[in-house]
Amino acid sequence: MPEIEICGRRIGPNNPPLVIAEIGINHEGSFDKAIQMVDDAANVGCECVKFQTHVIEDEMIPNDVIPGNAKQSIWEIMKRCALTEEEEIKLKNYVEARKMIFLSTPFSRAAAVRLETMGVSAYKIGSGECNNYPLVEHIAKYGKPVILSTGMNDINSISKAVNIFRSHKVPFALMHCTSMYPTPYNKVRLGALRDLEQRFPDAVLGLSDHSLSNYPCLGAVALGASILERHFTSDKTWPGPDIEISMDPKNLQELINGSKAIYEAIGGNKTILPEERPTIDFAYACVVAISDITEGAIFTESNIWVKRPGTGEIKADQYNEILGKRSNKYIRKNEQIKWGHVHD
Numbered sequence: 001m002p003e004i005e006i007c008g009r010r011i012g013p014n015n016p017p018l019v020i021a022e023i024g025i026n027h028e029g030s031f032d033k034a035i036q037m038v039d040d041a042a043n044v045g046c047e048c049v050k051f052q053t054h055v056i057e058d059e060m061i062p063n064d065v066i067p068g069n070a071k072q073s074i075w076e077i078m079k080r081c082a083l084t085e086e087e088e089i090k091l092k093n094y095v096e097a098r099k100m101i102f103l104s105t106p107f108s109r110a111a112a113v114r115l116e117t118m119g120v121s122a123y124k125i126g127s128g129e130c131n132n133y134p135l136v137e138h139i140a141k142y143g144k145p146v147i148l149s150t151g152m153n154d155i156n157s158i159s160k161a162v163n164i165f166r167s168h169k170v171p172f173a174l175m176h177c178t179s180m181y182p183t184p185y186n187k188v189r190l191g192a193l194r195d196l197e198q199r200f201p202d203a204v205l206g207l208s209d210h211s212l213s214n215y216p217c218l219g220a221v222a223l224g225a226s227i228l229e230r231h232f233t234s235d236k237t238w239p240g241p242d243i244e245i246s247m248d249p250k251n252l253q254e255l256i257n258g259s260k261a262i263y264e265a266i267g268g269n270k271t272i273l274p275e276e277r278p279t280i281d282f283a284y285a286c287v288v289a290i291s292d293i294t295e296g297a298i299f300t301e302s303n304i305w306v307k308r309p310g311t312g313e314i315k316a317d318q319y320n321e322i323l324g325k326r327s328n329k330y331i332r333k334n335e336q337i338k339w340g341h342v343h344d
Contacts, residue, residue, distance in 0.1 A: 019252070022231045028240050049101075051083070056075070282308060
């Protein structure tokens with residue numbers, strides 16, 4: 001089974017799913033908001049929070065491109081929301097003091113250098129950088145675990161990134177993702193997890209979801225997802241382009257609890273458990289006399305039938321074996337038939 005390890009947390013099919021609260025830029029550049037979201041995530045048991053590291057001049061040229069979920073250009077949004085290196089260092093220290101995993105997505109080489117200087121334990125690469133192979137290679141050279149989102153990319157383009165990870169012997173996870181904000185349920189395509197599993201058997205799998213509920217993430221656990229990521233905010237009334245698709249603390253807690261429950265429920269096979277014995281004792285039916293039966297009488301449908309409880313010797317599935325045979329003793333009505341009552 002594929003597995004990666006981040007800060008001692010093992011992640012893979014043999015472990016409960018890791019839920020990542022994607023704070024991203026929901027802080028809108030406010031350090032205090034970022035701290036509040038860390039606290040709110042920690043207070044509901046979240047193991048990992050993720051931010052975004054933007055060194056805008058190294059990330060993009062000035063432009064007026066407006067994302068589909070915003071009203072300002074991406075340049076203006078990132079200028080407003082980017083945290084300073086000092087703030088990010090403080091955030092990392094605070095997250096780790098709260099016994100959580102700190103992750104941040106670098107959107108440029110300078111951002112990756114900053115995170116490496118900060119001593120991060122792993123990297124998350126966003127969907128937009130999945131086919132940015134120079135940046136993927138730069139990050140892979142650090143030799144640390146990588147979680148790669150794959151929205152807007154197909155198997156061929158993902159393969160090139162995976163080959164880079166393999167060449168550097170980097171443990172990696174692949175997150176299925178649809179880059180629509182929000183993502184309609186019929187565009188989530190959980191079946192893509194099977195495609196990734198078949199094509200990349202050495203990858204830990206996950207879902208980075210932008211729909212408006214926890215349903216796709218919970219469904220993904222049943223299909224083998226070991227990492228679940230959704231945007232997170234402390235307050236759904238706050239401004240920001242990603243707030244609409246974000247969980248609040250209540251949703252986050254439900255996702256954590258639900259994913260653990262589904263993880264525990266998957267697997268196994270169709271056998272009878274020893275723990276089912278108390279139920280068998282009352283729920284099974286056994287062969288009983290439905291009238292008084294004299295010694296030597298033939299067992300027929302008119303004098304025996306199957307009734308609860310299941311504590312008798314002859315269970316309902318053996319009923320036909322008794323029909324046509326003779327009783328070797330007197331049997332009272334409602335008495336459970338025993339093999340010793342049946343004449344050989």
